[in-house]
Amino acid sequence: MSDQLNPISKAIRIQTSKTSQKEHSTPLYLTSSFTFENAETMRAAFADEVDENIYSRFSNPNVDEFINKMCALEGAEDGFATATGMSAIFSSFFALLKQGDHMICCSSVFGSTFTIVTKHFPRYGISCTLVPADDKDAWEAAVQPNTKMVYLETPTNPQIGIVDLEWAGKFTKKHNLILNVDNCFATPVIQRPIEFGADLVVHSATKWIDGQGRVLGGVIVGRADLIKDIYLYCRHTGPALSPFNAWVLSKSLETLDVRMERHSKNALKVAETLEQHPAVSWVKYPFLPSHPQYDIAKKQMKAGGGVLCFEIKGGSAAGAKFLNSLKMLSVTANLGDTRSIAAHPASTTHSKLTEEERQSVGITPGLIRISTGLEHVDDIIADINQALEQSTK
Template sequence: MNSKHIETAAIRTQIERTQFLEHSNPLYLTSSYIFEDAEDMRASFADEKERNIYSRYSNPNSSEFVEKICQMEGAERGYAFATGMSAVFSTFAALLDSGDHIVSCQSIFGSTQTLFNNILPKWNISTSYFRINEIERIENLIQPNTKILYAESPTNPAVDILDLELLGNIAKKHNLIFIVDNCFATPYLQQPIKFGADLVIHSATKLIDGQGRVLGGVTVGNAELIQKIYLFSRNTGPALSPFNAWILSKSLETLPVRVEKHCDNALKTAKFLKNHDKVNFVKYPFLKSHPQHELAKKQMKFGGSIVAFEIKGGIDAGRNFLNSIKLLSLSANLGDTRSIVTHPASTTHAKLSEEDRLKTGISGGLIRISVGLEHAEDIINDLKQALK
């Protein structure tokens, strides 16, 4: 199914139906598949024909999920993973060799930064960082052994916006692989491949599932690069389970309507916080006060579900605010139907040094809200009473 409309692709992309002509793709809870004869088995293992062999390699449910993401992102091919971080790790492990170098934005997910700082150096893979306001430094950071340019936009957790087209042009100029984590935006709000990305990564656990039920991840993009990721993953085993793939594929069918409501609630929440006397600043891409507001409008359909703001009083005020929340959830997740509040300095980015946190835009009083699908007035009222 090929459609220029994301909403249709998310619903009507389906693998071939069985003899039962089911309307919705069934679950394929099998670990392996049988062969017609010895020649069929030989040709399948020799990669002379495309077919399901073993669910660690491929499965009809994961194939449908990946195909939907590819249609929505404008990608050639993809592979689905057990979690978002297995997608991140496997993508980098498949493409990098000992001695290679990464250039990355400083403002990235805490676990990804831990991967770059503590795990990849074991294999002599190094990373240099640029800050959001230091785009002009990127080319100075590129070395002869640099292979990947990496970014998130919007960033986690400070909700800054990077110029994806500019980064794509830099990557092309220096023959780098440009990888974008598109988790916050989802394929509905933003398609980084249009701006020059070679690969796009999602933690499907977040808005793609959208209901806090299952874990999952996916990388899509250039077919040649995905083949390397597929071969690495086929042998190392980070594959998405068929059941989770089935859930996530169904979740994509409601992604556009869910995300629009998330964005509507988030904008209302951001406007409320912007005028509160106990708030130093609010960051939301579709607020006119956001430093990259015009860039966000160029790249994104709406502003997303994440609002970041700094509460007056530093780290203690941030913790006290969380302790005063009554309706919203205190959770490590985001992109759920339920609104979630986190204090990055003491949770998701607590393992970073204070210096590294500040470089990432995380002050002691920074609060991140993943705005859910409750009535906006109820979300705002809970924030209002907690700020007292």
């Protein structure tokens, strides 16, 4: 395959395995283990002297194809796929951090990530300092002699904050730190953190990578030396992606570019409309000129992505009325589907945080997160408008 191909075309063309039937799409390899011609070949495989599939917890042709496509899209050296997005995030932490290490983390992150770094890290002797996404002085002040990793989301979940990846790359290189970036909201067709200096990129493939709400999955890609440690950790702890889910995700990647183009166009139109609505206090979307980090978003993102958030007047009561009044949009805590979704983070994805913790990262009682789908944008807006009207009654 020519290295001159665009990363999107290169990823689409990757096919890890083909049988004598000469199928156009890679078949499913639904097997728990793989056989060997003889005892010596099996011994050499376990000794890492030959590259052979051993067991689907370690590797599988379907999983390998998905990883190879994600590496092509992100510009990464290597990767490992996991059963869920959270297992990818967890493994990227615990494979590389040990007792006595310190991590700096963006304060606005997914609720389960927040719980890991605040509740579970201390149990293993790992410390973490949370810093606001846009406070560069706070990032500098958080560096300690034992700091090993910086972890961030951009855009952040659910407040749609933007971290300057170019600055983050220079910051981590200056302090010799591992830069670990959650690229779930943007996807590699919109943003490639490795180009700005990221060492690792993680995804909940459950979201836009699948794009149709069908399967769970996660993936970590990045520097080969770091991925080797992550692979060895995961090989023994077992958060492996199933071959079937990998096959689904691999096929989904072939439409990721066109899907994200439509999602982004729909989201921008919805955000622009909401800015004019009297029942809305504010709207945040990366490609709205009113976004505090609009210039940074335009610098590092090719489009704004499919997620936006807004503050509905009337707090949690109005938020509940809004959700209950929706007729077309789904009410669920997931995102990244062909169908538009509305969620109330304070009572769902970030409900395990204290009220003080939620307020500190801008998760207010009236915050609504919208994941725009592939429906006609006029229909999405019409449903949101009628639900907003009901929320004021």
